[in-house]
Amino acid sequence: MKKVAFKTLGCRLNQYETDALASQFQNKGYQLVPFSESADVYVINSCTVTHQSDHKSRNFINQANRRNKDSVLVVTGCMANNAKEELENQDEINYVVENDQKTSVFSLVEAHFDGEIIHPSKLNVDLFSYGATDKGFHTRSMIKIQDGCDNFCTFCIIPSVRGRAKSRPINDILTNIREVIAQGAKEIVITGVNIGRYEFENYKFDDLVEQILDLEGNFRLRISSIEPDGFGDKFISLLKHPKMTPHLHLCLQSGSESVLLQMRRMYTAKKFKATVDKIRSQNPDFNITTDVIIGFPNEQNEDFLATCELSKKIKFGHIHAFKYSIRKGTRGERMINQVNEQTKNKRSEILRNLSEEMKIEYRKSFIGKHQSVLVEKSKENINYGYGEHYIPVEFLGENIKRNQFYKVKITGVQDDPDPALKGILISE
Incomplete structure (x- = not known):
């Protein structure tokens, strides 16, 4: 073998x-x-x-x-x-x-x-014929709905390496999901480069999500990383569906209106905040996580502070902060006033500390509440998985089966010097 x-x-x-x-x-x-x-x-x-x-x-x-x-x-x-x-x-x-x-x-x-x-x-050129992921590395079954991107943000090389946006036929997607559900999948994650731009024939992204939620089976649906301009009120209303997980990874990149404009992002910081407010008005516990680029060209201290202030107002469940890198062939490569590494490092540390504080504060809000945990692994009666809000949960229990849902009551938040372990929700 x-x-x-x-x-x-x-x-x-x-x-x-x-x-x-x-x-x-x-x-x-x-x-x-x-x-x-x-x-x-x-x-x-x-x-x-x-x-x-x-x-x-x-x-x-x-x-x-x-x-x-x-x-x-x-x-x-x-x-x-x-x-x-x-x-x-x-x-x-x-x-x-x-x-x-x-x-x-x-x-x-x-x-x-x-x-x-x-x-x-x-070799054949084919973006979508990957087949099932039943023997992959994750309990969650990811389903690719599109590839490529037409946005051409000034910092991003993805349109060059993934190509222009292409959407997968909707019937292929639904058939793929039916297959993985029949194989025992309990959580479906739809993914792509810019999934909010999905468009096939007369179907757009919110239409596709609605079709998926109407499928039979005991599963829940999770949305992978999505641009904040890639959906509207119809999709927000679908977030109330019992099969939909209350978590979105919305890509902010900066809280400064000036920097967003220079990045050629398709939204404003004000609109981003309004979108989050709409989502949380129907579910206050909804988990919003995000990406932020540190040290984009021309980013002044007041721009960085605007990112921090907006983050505090939104109270992100997690911020993936990374330093800006010049990518050849992008508009950002030609921009003047590149931010030095020392400044990037200093700002990164500030934002990471802020992110950690908000993450722990958010997770503590679940103490005394219940989570539906999809178990990924068990060892010596300690079981580990993710709740519907995409927060890791650890709980005790014998004869617990992998890839099954268990409803548990959260009793605390783990305090561990290892950043990878700190903040895991604990249930007895």
Whole structure:
């Protein structure tokens, strides 16, 4: 039995695509092993959204090569598009596969072991035929509804490496969801690059969500990262549906109107706040998490303070803060008044501390309330999973089954020096 190992960097869409590829390899007789172990095949699903992402991807390429020099090493994902020529010139990499040919990674590897060397450029172009993710890395079943983006924000390289926006046929999506529900999926996560821009024939994003919620089965629906301008009142009203999870990851990027304008974002800070207020007016506990870019060109101290003040007003459940990186080919590359690293580091620390305070405050508000936890793992009668608000929960219990819902009463919030553990909700 051949062994395959995966390493995934970046977004939820990459996670979904890795899950689907991992399931395909296992269904064809491969054993899935951790990336830290020796394997016959290493697949690195890379990210290139920041310099740090590029650095991590290169490190994992080096690690895979050191573990087993006779293995097949495939590099795919956004870095494979953005730095294709550089990667193809590295002898230790067997294949560099661009995003629109990622679905063919398995057939490429199988041909290699059969003695047939195929150049990735000859592979089929297909964005959506990934198949089920039942043997992937996550309990939640991610469903890809679209790819690419037409927004061309000044900081973002994604339109260059993922291409223009393309939506998957609605019947294919609904069929895919029915299949994973029949296989036992309890939580569906719809994902893509800019999912709010979904449009197929006469169906738009809120129409698709409505169709999914009407499907039969004991499941709940979660929305992956979404732009705040990608939906309207109809979608907000659907958030009250009992199958819908009360959590959205809305991408703010900055709380400064001036910076948002320079970023070419399609909304204002005022509109972002009004959208959150609408959502919370029908569910005060609704969890809003976000992304923020620190140190965009021309970001003054007052701009950063505006981000902090808006964050305090909204009370985000979590902020993913990352420092701005110049990406070649973007408008941001040509902008003057780049912010120095020292200032970026200082602002990042301030925002991370603020985010931690708000996260703990938000999670403490659940003490004495109930959460419906989808169990991901159990060890020595300690069970771990996520509640409907996308908050990690730990509870005691014997004979608890993975991928099943359990309603628990929250009794506290874990206090741990490890940031990854701090803030987990605890239930007896």
